[in-house]
Amino acid sequence: GAVVSQHPSWVICKSGTSVKIECRSLDFQATTMFWYRQFPKQSLMLMATSNEGSKATYEQGVEKDKFLINHASLTLSTLTVTSAHPEDSSFYICSAHDAGTDAREQFFGPGTRLTVL
Amino acid sequence: AQRVTQPEKLLSVFKGAPVELKCNYSYSGSPELFWYVQYSRQRLQLLLRHISRESIKGFTADLNKGETSFHLKKPFAQEEDSAMYYCALRRGNTPLVFGKGTRLSVIA
Numbered sequence: 001g002a003v004v005s006q007h008p009s010w011v012i013c014k015s016g017t018s019v020k021i022e023c024r025s026l027d028f029q030a031t032t033m034f035w036y037r038q039f040p041k042q043s044l045m046l047m048a049t050s051n052e053g054s055k056a057t058y059e060q061g062v063e064k065d066k067f068l069i070n071h072a073s074l075t076l077s078t079l080t081v082t083s084a085h086p087e088d089s090s091f092y093i094c095s096a097h098d099a100g101t102d103a104r105e106q107f108f109g110p111g112t113r114l115t116v117l
Numbered sequence: 118a119q120r121v122t123q124p125e126k127l128l129s130v131f132k133g134a135p136v137e138l139k140c141n142y143s144y145s146g147s148p149e150l151f152w153y154v155q156y157s158r159q160r161l162q163l164l165l166r167h168i169s170r171e172s173i174k175g176f177t178a179d180l181n182k183g184e185t186s187f188h189l190k191k192p193f194a195q196e197e198d199s200a201m202y203y204c205a206l207r208r209g210n211t212p213l214v215f216g217k218g219t220r221l222s223v224i225a
Contacts, residue, residue: 023219032210034213035214043203043215043216043217043218044161044203045215046212046213046214049212050190065195090121092163093160095212096211105163105166106163106212106213108160108161108162109160110159110160111160
């Protein structure tokens with residue numbers, strides 16, 4: 001199956017700093033990628049849909065100025081958490097559709113654990 | 118609005134016993150239903166989808182539109198089935214909406 005990678009796998013930062021998380025589709029092109037957030041022992045909550053070459057679509061309640069998404073190529077989407085605060089500490093997971101084949105399966109990255117001190 | 122409900126947070130069964138993980142959904146149209154599994158320290162991966170009507174690792178799930186359910190079943194649980202299971206729903210090419218998940222623990 002298709003592979004989605006994320007970098008870094010974990011990051012610790014100070015409050016007020018910005019953190020960038022990368023999501024890459026390694027062996028397929030992804031016109032659409034999704035960013036989820038998962039709190040401990042809770043489900044995945046969709047944050048935004050990232051569209052290659054256009055603005056991301058954010059879910060209700062997600063601050064677009066705080067969670068900046070850039071999908072500059074068919075294999076890379078980035079999520080930047082700006083001015084991070086301890087409440088932003090979470091597990092961030094990206095997912096992508098394989099645009100070249102069956103668009104109905106979403107492939108998931110391994111996730112990035114963000115800890116804001 | 119689309120909603121997926123998994124009523125059990127934790128399900129413990131003995132090895133060899135039958136397993137049923139419950140999933141109910143609310144959606145007025147014709148959804149696609151999926152089961153995803155997350156083994157310890159691994160990424161989320163697709164287990165099965167209702168349109169395929171297949172059995173994966175001995176698991177099956179039947180979409181019951183009358184009861185709006187998509188329960189996951191396996192006749193004989195194995196220790197390696199211990200994992201977190203998520204039921205998910207999608208309409209067209211929209212992103213997946215997940216239930217809260219059920220942790221299955223198979224006891225030897």
